[in-house]
Amino acid sequence: MTDITIPNVGESVAEVTIAQWFKAVGDTIKKDEPLVELETDKAAQELVAPEDGVLEEILVAEGDVAEIGQLIAKLGSGSGTKTADKGDAEVKAQTEAPSSDSAPSGPALDIDVPNVGESVSEVTIASWMVAKGDAVEKDQAIVELETDKAAQELVAPRAGVITDILVAEGDVAQVGQTIAKLGESGSAAAPGVAPKAAGDEGGAGGELPDVPPTNAPTGDAGGIAMPSASRIIKENNLDASTIAGSGKDGRITKGDALSAKANPAPASSAPAPKASASKVSGPKSSAPRELGPREERVRMSRIRQTIARRLKDAQNTAAMLTTYNEADMTNIMAMRSQYKEVFIKKHGVKLGFMSFFVKACVQALKDVPNVNAEIDGTDVIYKNYYDISVAVGTDKGLVVPVLRDADTLSLGGIEKGIGELGKKARDGQLSMDDMMGGTFTISNGGVYGSLMSSPILNPPQSGILGMHKIEKRPVVVDDEIVIRPMMYLALSYDHRIVDGKEAVTFLVRVKECLEDPERLLLDL
Incomplete structure (x- = not known):
């Protein structure tokens, strides 16, 4: 039996909120597979399984608060009551060998987004350095990933052929998400086919799937609040629509709620706009304007989006x-x-x-x-x-x-x-x-x-x-x-x-x- 406890998630952080359980009791789990998302006042991050096993018990429910070091679940050995999904497929893909050199005879190796840092749950595909059908060598750079603060290259884990590219340049992928498949040499179906751009119809690669966020923030219509912030808002009868969120995806954090409690907005003041509406990153609230003949539109990088958001937050907060x-x-x-x-x-x-x-x-x-x-x-x-x-x-x-x-x-x-x-x-x-x-x-x-x-x-x-x-x-x-x-x-x-x-x-x-x-x- 392995205890799943809350790790040290940052200096001065004493407690976290259980935002979402990705697994249920009885599920079979693979090592490094995400178990639960933890939220603090300032960030959200995933906690992964330390080893293979079965989730035998969940001790802290979603929305509840847990302290650093607290036991929140137990992981046992054996097989679970539910069929393992992606984790088993990944192991099978990595262990089965193709029976032929001329055609794909077994599942390709999944290329997943790695854990790129504490509190980082998604990345942007900055640029693909290879195309579908390209042969690659072990440790060859195949894609550049961009987070809010840095960019890094992802290399091929072994030699082979890129048989599929599942996420196009400029799109967002979650940590742990499969973005490409690497087959054995000779297993490419259509060499030279480039990844299909988002929104295109048909194509050799098929339609690219949408990439939904792992955790769509929920809350009252007036504001998008983290669970810990929701409790403070409810207990103090605060108006969430007047609180500007500084957390991930514009969420109202515990710190925002405490600040609003200490400095309540005047009753006659108009509701403040939601932070998500002014946030540089994220969906646009209105259709983009038409471009002139000498203009061009270029998507802001994740780094630039974060620079803009943090600088504006500094002006608004301090x-x-x-x-x-x-x-x-x-x-x-x-x-x-x-x-x-x-x-x-x-x-x-x-x-x-x-x-x-x-x-x-x-x-x-x-x-x-x-x-x-x-x-x-x-x-x-x-x-x-x-x-x-x-x-x-x-x-x-x-x-x-x-x-x-x-x-x-x-x-x-x-x-x-x-x-x-x-x-x-x-x-x-x-x-x-x-x-x-x-x-x-x-x-x-x-x-x-x-x-x-x-x-x-x-x-x-x-x-x-x-x-x-x-x-x-x-x-x-x-x-x-x-x-x-x-x-x-x-x-x-x-x-x-x-x-x-x-x-x-x-x-x-x-x-x-x-x-x-x-x-x-x-x-x-």
């Missing part, structure tokens, strides 16, 4: 304010010039500006801890570690990988870490873990020539520092006008948790560390 200052970069530029050759020989990387900024921000975060904290409902979570997110522009959009434990790194370690993250970002090799858990963000618009900007927060963080172009300007030093290389600095912060005095103090500390780098060495 009380965002920006304070400015400027730093004289003379001493840092002189230090870089003096030690650049020795630094490269010692560490194998160039001494850039980012390492100084990371060190300066860590020092300032220690002095002003509210900038390193986040709001969770009616609580403040203070973080006694310094994972610095570094904004990186790629051809697919802005990504923000995280440099872990920056306070423990030397300047050389910071430069190496940022270099590795930047390369992974440009190559599309960033994982979900690379982009989760940052406590503060640094964005360098100066590399593109920006002289001044107001950066937008990276939720749930409470602060982001904007670096800008270094430009020689006349400044007054010791009552004399001199020419110095100056940089404007901008700190955007969440005024709900960071006061103006704290924000200004933070930025002044960064300025002091940049203008007098010895402070970083002396921890002053």
